[in-house]
Amino acid sequence: MFLGTYTPKLDDKGRLTLPAKFREELADGLMVTKGQDHSLAVYPREEFAARARKAAAASRTNPKARAFIRNLASSADEQTLDGSGRITLSPAHREYANLSKECVVIGSVDFLEIWDAESWANYQQETEAAFSAADDDDILSGLL
Template identity: 70%
Template sequence: MFLGTYTPRLDDKGRLTLPKKFRGILDKGLMVTKGQDHSLAVYPREEFVALARRAAAASRSDPEARAFVRNLAAGTEEQEPDAQGRIVLSAEHRRYANLDKECVVIGSVDFVEVWDKAAWERYVAANEESYSQAAGAALGDIV
């Protein structure tokens, strides 16, 4: 499980050092893809394969499903962390997530999210109150 918040920096070559707590799960290979809210999503390879298969099973006659599958496949890169636990984020991924130097890496239970630090701070400020008041059909019996 991926949990916690970390603040690594991107180096000049676009490399991001993964938190040590996450490396054991990700050292067998990982997939970096465009995530929601202009973040990046980092999945263990096996978890991503399962997600991609579920997405590919959606009806291709549905334009929204087609667009999602296309964007998921086109926006994903396979990576293996180096000996220091670093991955290289492509220029396109850095552009999409507006990543420069200051990053926030958060555990999102079954995958990892990479955010621009300022974007993450804005997201937290905008959503922290709704988290403390969480209720509703989307949450089912979680809260």
């Protein structure tokens, strides 16, 4: 399971060190793709394949499903960790997520998210009130 918040730095070559505690789970390869809210999503290869198959099974006549599948597949980049536990983020991915040297990697249970540190701080500030106010009758029904 991917949990926690980490603050690695992006180097000049676009390499980012992923937290050591997740390296074993990502040792068989991983996929980097666009995430929501201008973040990047990092999935273990098998998890990504399962999600991609599920997305591909959606109705191709639904324009929203087609758009989602196109974004998911066209932005996917297969990666393996180097000897130092780093991945190399493509220029397109770095631009999409507005990444600077200061990054944040957060666990999202079954995948990781990569954020620009300032964007993450802004996102947290914007969503804190909704998080604090959430109750069983709200979005959390059936989740907790």
